[in-house]
Amino acid sequence: MVQVKICRECGTNYTNRYNSRYCSPLCAFWYQFDRSGGTDACWTWRDNKTNDGYGNVAGWLVSRLLGGPSRRQLAHRVAYQLHYGQHPGELKVTHRCDVPACANPRHLVLRTQRGNMMDGLERGRPIICAPGEKNFAARLTEADIRLIRASAMRSGDLASRLGVSRATIDAARRRITWRHVE
Ligand SMILES: [Zn+2]
Numbered sequence: 629m630v631q632v633k634i635c636r637e638c639g640t641n642y643t644n645r646y647n648s649r650y651c652s653p654l655c656a657f658w659y660q661f662d663r664s665g666g667t668d669a670c671w672t673w674r675d676n677k678t679n680d681g682y683g684n685v686a687g688w689l690v691s692r693l694l695g696g697p698s699r700r701q702l703a704h705r706v707a708y709q710l711h712y713g714q715h716p717g718e719l720k721v722t723h724r725c726d727v728p729a730c731a732n733p734r735h736l737v738l739r740t741q742r743g744n745m746m747d748g749l750e751r752g753r754p755i756i757c758a759p760g761e762k763n764f765a766a767r768l769t770e771a772d773i774r775l776i777r778a779s780a781m782r783s784g785d786l787a788s789r790l791g792v793s794r795a796t797i798d799a800a801r802r803r804i805t806w807r808h809v810e
């Protein structure tokens with residue numbers, strides 16, 4: 629029986645005879661992400677994950693989305709490919725946000741390990757591209773960041789009080805760094 633249904637992801641009407649809840653493979657894919665935080669937040673994969681915490685896309689869906697054989701693929705790599713229309717090949721798709729389950733294309737960068745580090749150095753911020761306490765170069769804690777953002781003090785004053793540079797304070801305030809802290 630052909631039925632008119634409403635796609636769970638995009639809300640359009642579609643007809644199909646299968647027991648599907650989405651109008652297309654694309655909608656079936658994107659529906660699996662929690663995007664409640666908005667366009668710039670992490671979009672985390674809700675479905676099956678690898679031991680390392682990466683989203684795992686079922687083989688049949690990969691094949692419908694990208695063509696080719698039915699073989700499992702990591703969600704962020706699939707997302708990168710769909711969004712940028714470019715196959716990552718041997719290159720790594722890395723996360724700016726350090727959240728393995730995230731596949732927000734805005735947080736994904738295609739790079740070799742070396743390219744990643746070089747890029748950081750060129751911008752004068754060696755290996756501190758990944759924000760957060762886990763980063764060895766981080767001198768501030770998440771609590772400090774909340775305090776900095778809530779404070780009415782001038783950046784220069786906060787900098788000398790916390791023993792960091794003014795640029796560090798400004799970057800945290802403008803959410804260039806520590807984007808994951810609310
Ligand atoms: Zn749809």
Ligand SMILES: [Zn+2]
Nearest residue numbers: 670725730735
């Ligand atoms: Zn993210």
